[in-house]
Amino acid sequence: MKIMHLAGGGDIGGAKTHIISLAKELSRTNTLKLVSFRYGDFAESAKAEGIDVTEIKSAFLLKDIHALFIEYDKFKPDIVHCHGAKANMMGLFLKRHRNACVTTTIHSDYRKDYMHNLFKQATIGLFNTLALRIIKFHIAVTEQFARTLISRGFEAYNMFSIYNGIDFEKEMPKISRQEYFEQYGIPYNPDELIIGIAARLTKIKDIPTLIKGFAKAHADNSNMRLLIGGDGEEKQKLTDLANQLGVSEKVHFLGWIDDVDSFFSVIDIDVISSLSETFPYSLTEGIRAGAIPVSSNVGGASSLIDQKVTGYIFEPKDYETLGNYLYQLSKDKNKRITMQKASYEHTKANFSLKAMKNKQEDIYSLILKHFNEKERNKVVICGAYGRGNAGDEAIKYTTLSSMRNIDPDMDICVMTLRPKKERAIDRVQTIYTFNVIKLFFLLRKSKIFVSGGGSLIQDVTSSRSLFFYTFTLYLAKKLGCKVIMFGCGIGPVSRPFNRKLSGKIIDNYVDVITVRDHMSEKELQSLGVTKPQITVSADPAINLTADKSNTHKIFISEDIPADGKYICLALRSWKNFNRNEAVAKACEHMYNKYGFTTIFFPMEYPKDLSVSEKTAELLDTPYYLIRNKYPTEQVVAFMSKMEQVVAMRLHALIFAAANYVPVVGISYDVKVSGFMNYIESSACLELSDVTEHSVINAMEESFKHRERVIKATNTLKEKEAVNKQQFIKLLEN
Template sequence: MKRIRVLLALMGLEIGGAETHAVELAKYLCKKGYIVYAVSSGGVYEKELADAGVRHYYAPLTKKDPISMYKSYSVIKNVVLREKIDLIHAHARIPAFVSSLVKKKLGIPLVSTVHGVYSTAWHYKMLTNWGDEAVCVSEDVQKYVIENYNFSPDNTLITINGIDTDVFSGDFIHYDTLAEFNLPEHAFKIVCVSRLDAGNTNAAYSLLSIAGKLSEQIDELKIIMVGGGSEFEKISALCDEKNSELKKEIFVMTNSRTDVHKFLSIADVFVGISRAALEAMSARVPVILTGQFGYGGIFSPDNLDVCLKNNFTCRGEDFASDNTFFEDIMTVYNMPNEKRSALTQFGRETVLKNYSVTAMAENTITAYKKVLREKANSYDFMISGYFGFNNSGDDALLQAMLDNLKSLDKDVRIVVLSRRPDETVKRYNVDAINRFSPFKVMKVMNRTKVLLSGGGSLIQDVTSTKSILYYLTIMKTALKKHMSLMVYANGVGPINRAKNRRLTKKIFDKADIITLREEGSLKLLKEIGVTNDNIILTADPALNLVPSDAELTENVLRSHGIKGDINLIGVSVREWNKNEHNFEKTFAKNLDIICRMNNVYPVFLPMQLPNDLEFSKKICENLETPYYIIGTRYDEKIFAGIISRCSLLIGMRLHSLIYAASVCVPIVGIVYDPKVKSFLDYVGQTHFIGAEKISGENFIGIISDCLKNKDTIKEEFKKRIDVLCKKAKYNADIAMKLLNKETIITFDAEENAENTEEAHSENTGD
């Protein structure tokens, strides 16, 4: 399965509910196979993200001034382009707004988690854009988003603050934390966890107000404030003053910490709101809810419904007097053990039932899937090859590549470079763009992860230098666009010109992985000096072609006047400038002899229309034996089905030989290009003749010998092809590993054959 690439955009990574929420989400996503990146102004949680495998990028997302916001925009845009991000998930208003600008520029889907209710003043609303889907942490937040931003209810969903109940378990005391801050084990410890920024300090000031009164009633009292922020120094100074005034070290300031669970493990009561309150409940600590939105009091079954509705934020609640706050703390202090145990157990059960990390993350994944289904505009693979030219061999290759990739993940997104993109879209049900539209190709490359160059014999300069330069330029451009590059099941060569050899070496050395369909290509790459260590000998994907069923095949043959009991030999030829003089007449003469000797009839199979059809007709004009020509353009499965009805195939076109191999029909190759001989060697077929030697008696003898021993050849052929088919499927496995940034194990030719089946089953086991 492909791994989705997500960029989490946050203001920062200091202590805070939204930050902790995002960190827990990131860790869960990594465990589920997502590739996660983060962008923020940094903070104490960077290491925790790094340990989970999340790469962090810096951007000044805490600042609203135009210069800082432009810097943040540039960072996020570049990360999206470089890392080929599938979607952005923003947390908080500024990251969501900046990400929306990137969305507008690049068309990338955007999900935002709305963690609270923010000001709706006109100038703030101008800086608010929640993207395609708003994930709201409570019902009141969802209502706020819908009513204030014209957001469709269909594009919102409610999630929760997911709490890691294993970490926040309260099962044992962290004595190292007691020792670090010189805290007596038997002291009554009030723990307040909050980011100490402007607007978030209500609980801290309330504790300062009643500290004197509390110290009169509680002999050993410690008030521990966990968190940093813009108001930290000010609050810290006030706490020092209060300690001096009371002549006791009551207040302890920790600044920002990532080990919040340790402080909750030593707490006798927690003071605060939101996520930190839920973490305390999970750790079996009594909770008093108070913060910038109001006062909720001691959490208990009596106020459960209200707390669930406002997500433990006290939104909509009245503020309480210092005396009420004091009395609630004293109630907890004097609470009998049995009642305290019941209260804390209720708190933990509330979290277990309503606030698991799994539930939160799965809610978010639901939003991801919805947005990617509706808004995705990126691609996993771009396939570059000789497609859209009415060449049956290359059409078969494309079909096999698509089938193999989609067998691993039916939702994989693919775009094909084609000469006739409209035809490619209709025929293969895949996106396609014109291969000769450079600006469009480059634009799509910006949002595509992997280039698959191949297969076929793309890298050769026998036909022309223009061809090899085109494919190498596509590869070079892909690398510049930060795409991964796989040279996919290629047959390389011949490459005769020195400049073309140098350019091939330069590009191939930069490829992430190279798979080759036969050993001749491997030898050529070594000859031209390619030093890339990631080269694997596989096989042509078209070997996995599934032929049309027998009924369809017979119907096609009947439509061309071919009866079911006739003995056929397949013929696939092409015009070639180095063919023997009078090739058509000589070939027809020898074919007549072969047909008379073996009581067979030729069926001509033009692979590329109209060129091969016209050349086949020239041969047929000189034939005495009754013949058949399949002059209709059929798909590759029907061609393979027709060949399966033949006793053997005489082939020049490489892919006619590959079709025959896929159905284990013996082949006689007419070698006009080294790639034909290399393929025959690779599949273990020894019957062949040079295109310039078909006039000799050897040609007749070679074909007659092949027909005579066809049953033995077919049996041995099948054993060889079974191995090669496994190798051919391994191309797609490698491509998927490259897409998912997984380790690719390279084998030599023999090891690869033995390991391919296991590798394939591992990748499709889900």
């Protein structure tokens, strides 16, 4: 591959290291040219690493553009990779006048660049912001930052992420701490804990938080010292702060450091206190040299640090927590040894130069594929998403997982009521569900329309939703899409006109249908649907199994002891549900007999909260009430830890059954009783049959036929694969 990198040439710190390291590694197996728009240290450092560097710098912008065109025409790269504001602007000229495939790495938050200089913010910063919107392909230096950019409207399909790699084979300087301290006139005490930071002394780095945290720790243990390597406009303020806090004799300003490896090799703890970062490269440099990372919760710090295992993370400006962490480390040498070893091994395994180079080459291949795409390839997923219902979100989660298992690079757009929030969470393009005009233009360039699970085709809640969802089927087919109804629940459709309309549209405008139960299949047949292929599968959520890493997250967030025994109750408000006392009494019985504490879980938040609160108030035994909304994977993991789940909400039952937890269904709708029949469970009550004794009997019954239900559930898990198989057939035809 022929790759041309463009850089402003004034790059320093992590950005400089990343560009030169990446260019050097890529040069090993590709033909690469680096164009620097400034003479000086950056270009010379790149040349010293054996990189082919061309420097372009004159007093006239047009002359520089012309020189760049000459270099481009001579080199004929497959891809142009920009770094920084000036490079982005120059890349736009190549995009416009040479039809070049241009991408850019966003090394820092462009909204916070030049925050110390209003003039630069209003000129260079503004031009860079515009350039980033025009350039089609973007690379963020952490996945977290990539999602932030997506939430701002950058296209998810063309957003990639890469982490800065570091050379673990590089030989570290052999300088003792005593020798290093003598160079700077720092008092040497072999027993002191040495804390350090290497950063520009600017507002964004928030060094005051570090000095305050250090002062707090120092008040409890004076056997520590702070080294600050860097220079900048904030230096005098920081010096004054150290004096005010009475730690000036223990805080040392070393000025700008050229030899950062020596600096990191003499400190014990490497701190980042920034208000904003993308990927804090100095943390990996510190870890390589043997320092323990302690960082504010910014950028990719959480990908590098496993809290309390490989380091510590604190919230920006929280100097008290930082001080506590520094004090804990100062008093526990064994913890420092264990943490240092763990952080080194984790970083070496996941953030090497080889891993970075391989990832970058994969990104280039995807960018070139996207650049050359001509045919319709987008998949649009429609469902009742964005309402806060954990069941619908689970359907979306599993549908997206299925699509990405088929093709990790699939171009997906989701229709949702919360497009801005969910495009970052799910890393997809989104549109507002009822924006029909935007949907019209989207479907014209899409390949497949997925009506994604749930009970969309029913008129129990309203006829309007039925009309809308059948209209989307009609519109998608008319605009040239293949249409699949994916793992759906159908019915009941009661009104004669609604039955006639929905039957006709599904029969004529849908290619393939997979339904989650036999009742849905029968409902389609009764609606007169004969043309599309109908296959009985299962709800996509039936294969959601708990990830152990998520098991305790809700327990911790809600302050619930993780080692207790619990029954989960997932109720919903319904027209004639007034059996709160009967359910409460049954829960008290289970507590008194088995020691099971009740946890109320509102599956559609906050809609289900009131019925949960009303029932909880009737209990004379301990209980917990979940008051926050959580991601699907955490909800599933939480349900897996229950002794039993009693639910009106279908997907609470599915989450539990998928993880072999005994379930009791309270059926307000045929989809609940249908699922319970599907898993061969008799522990299901119609809403009108709910009494204290009937609920208790159902709870007891669910434990008795556990093995039968597990066997039926495993059969369902196998059936669910049909959803994916039918989608693949549609994709390939």
